Amino acid sequence: MLTLLFDGIAYGMLLFVLAVGLAVTLGLMNFINLAHGAFAMAGGYITVLAMNRLGVPFLVCLPLAFLGAALLGALLEPLLYRRMYARPHLDQVLFSIGLVFIAVTTVDYFVGSMQQNIQIPAWLQGRFDIAWVGIGKYRLFIIVVCAALTLALQWLLSRTRFGSQLRASVDDRRVAGGLGLNVNRIFLLTFAVGSGLAGLGGALGAEVLGLDPSFPLKFMIYFLIVCSVGGTTTITGPLLAALLLGIADVMGKYYAPKLGAFIVYTLMIVILLLRPQGLFVRSGGGK
Amino acid sequence: MTKVAHGLKHGAHWRWWEFALLAGLLLSWLLLPGHALLLNEIAILALFALSLDLILGYSGIVSLGHAAFFGFGSYAAALFAKLVMPDPWIGMLFAIALAALLGAVTSVLILRGTDLTRLMVTLGVASILYELANKLDWLTGGADGLQGVVMGPLLTPFGRFEFDIAGRTAYAYTLFVLIVCLFVGRRLVHSPFGYSLQALRDNRLRAGSIGLSVNARLVAIYTIAAAIAGAAGALLAQTSGFSSLDVFDFHRSAEVLLVLVIGGTGYLYGGIFGAIVFKLLHDLVSAWTPQYWNFWLGVFLVVLVLVGRDKLTRPWTWWKRS
Numbered sequence: 001m002l003t004l005l006f007d008g009i010a011y012g013m014l015l016f017v018l019a020v021g022l023a024v025t026l027g028l029m030n031f032i033n034l035a036h037g038a039f040a041m042a043g044g045y046i047t048v049l050a051m052n053r054l055g056v057p058f059l060v061c062l063p064l065a066f067l068g069a070a071l072l073g074a075l076l077e078p079l080l081y082r083r084m085y086a087r088p089h090l091d092q093v094l095f096s097i098g099l100v101f102i103a104v105t106t107v108d109y110f111v112g113s114m115q116q117n118i119q120i121p122a123w124l125q126g127r128f129d130i131a132w133v134g135i136g137k138y139r140l141f142i143i144v145v146c147a148a149l150t151l152a153l154q155w156l157l158s159r160t161r162f163g164s165q166l167r168a169s170v171d172d173r174r175v176a177g178g179l180g181l182n183v184n185r186i187f188l189l190t191f192a193v194g195s196g197l198a199g200l201g202g203a204l205g206a207e208v209l210g211l212d213p214s215f216p217l218k219f220m221i222y223f224l225i226v227c228s229v230g231g232t233t234t235i236t237g238p239l240l241a242a243l244l245l246g247i248a249d250v251m252g253k254y255y256a257p258k259l260g261a262f263i264v265y266t267l268m269i270v271i272l273l274l275r276p277q278g279l280f281v282r283s284g285g286g287k
Numbered sequence: 288m289t290k291v292a293h294g295l296k297h298g299a300h301w302r303w304w305e306f307a308l309l310a311g312l313l314l315s316w317l318l319l320p321g322h323a324l325l326l327n328e329i330a331i332l333a334l335f336a337l338s339l340d341l342i343l344g345y346s347g348i349v350s351l352g353h354a355a356f357f358g359f360g361s362y363a364a365a366l367f368a369k370l371v372m373p374d375p376w377i378g379m380l381f382a383i384a385l386a387a388l389l390g391a392v393t394s395v396l397i398l399r400g401t402d403l404t405r406l407m408v409t410l411g412v413a414s415i416l417y418e419l420a421n422k423l424d425w426l427t428g429g430a431d432g433l434q435g436v437v438m439g440p441l442l443t444p445f446g447r448f449e450f451d452i453a454g455r456t457a458y459a460y461t462l463f464v465l466i467v468c469l470f471v472g473r474r475l476v477h478s479p480f481g482y483s484l485q486a487l488r489d490n491r492l493r494a495g496s497i498g499l500s501v502n503a504r505l506v507a508i509y510t511i512a513a514a515i516a517g518a519a520g521a522l523l524a525q526t527s528g529f530s531s532l533d534v535f536d537f538h539r540s541a542e543v544l545l546v547l548v549i550g551g552t553g554y555l556y557g558g559i560f561g562a563i564v565f566k567l568l569h570d571l572v573s574a575w576t577p578q579y580w581n582f583w584l585g586v587f588l589v590v591l592v593l594v595g596r597d598k599l600t601r602p603w604t605w606w607k608r609s
Binding site for chain 1: 343349351395396399400401402403404406407408410411412414415418419422537541544545548578579581582584585586587588589591592593596
């Protein structure tokens, strides 16, 4: 029971790191980016290929995955995404679905459609018991890394100059621009960091979630659930939503395998029916 | 007759190209008997896109899970033929009724929230149905699909017609349903109800404050669109004698969205033109590079949106600066 809870937390933390970039694009730029999973997939594939073909150690791969995905994000943002911010949501949806299709088939073409396996280092394999609770080492590693990232992110957003500039740009883009902030540059950096986090999440999650070219489609709905249920105005909202989703999913799969993903979707619909803006909403704020 | 009433009435006039299109549809059955299977697919897709146009083009609801109704109609028709009776007409009515019921029930979910909430909820409904069809394998055949559906002959005033392997009967049947739905849709969007939908699409708040009951209208149009999508799904199941999980797939919802966008939203015929272009394009690209159709589909989508999707149907604006 507690082991399941632990696994659920690890899964939830992973989902949070994967989805937080999406929460940022959604809340900040009001942009529905269905292609977010593509960045996660990019990170995952960078890790798999670097480890299996070049023999790069796992711990070096993680920052590589972050940088690779961030670079990709930084490249695509000014080229493509920036033109889409002011468009209607339908356009954004079509555009990002198109990106997903491109990403899926490109990976399929270059790497092949089979599931990729990742060899995590020996010191992260296996599990140990604390007070009769079985704890997977790799799961623990995920939790530690993700928790550190969350704290860093929270600090970045609430304590640094960049964080306050970002929050200012979100609250009112025009006024922030008028005050001399370079809003485009802030959005570019934020987008790159968000994509990078997704890439890192994809690298961490390759072993847990599985990695194949259909990854962005398979997990798209999970990311969106995290953002829509958690609300996009805070960091804690998506975090709690991700934990809830992770625990519900792991428990559901264990206790009622027949129902499958049924529980998660139903839960989401019920929550959205009761709280259309998400569970955790900061009142006020411009939009 | 006042000026306004006259103006509204003018929109409902039949245009020459509408007659031409209908004639073209009928002629395609006579002149292209060898392509009846492909034409049948096009007509089904067109009907599906038509139903999406009612909620997207006329009411402004962005749905990523319209395949829910398509798939529901498809399974309903297939199961009805297999378990109850093989008559296609009654099966069609049954599927339409069930899909409409599902639409009415789920329409509550799309009334509140933002575009994102609606996207999620529609996507969620389709995913739930996908899971259900997957897990209830004693009923639906699970991942293998529902096999062994045998349709009875089509009873018409002109005699009875068996569904043949070349798909001639099937295409005639699909065309009939498509044209009936087109008439119903056309009557609907040129009625006061149709105009009020466009009013609430353009500004929901204002439409509400001049006394339109926004929610009741959204429920009504969502139910009607669900029924038509169910009809399209039923056609697919009945003419192919098969229903599989992929009718609920995300791909299908995305595809129909694209079809509608290619043809243009908000004038009812976009689905038909879009379906023709889309299927021909699909055939062309698949013949050239079968595996990577999705890649070109993606490129097409991205370019389409970057250029501006309303320009596609208005070639005379291509060289003008916007």
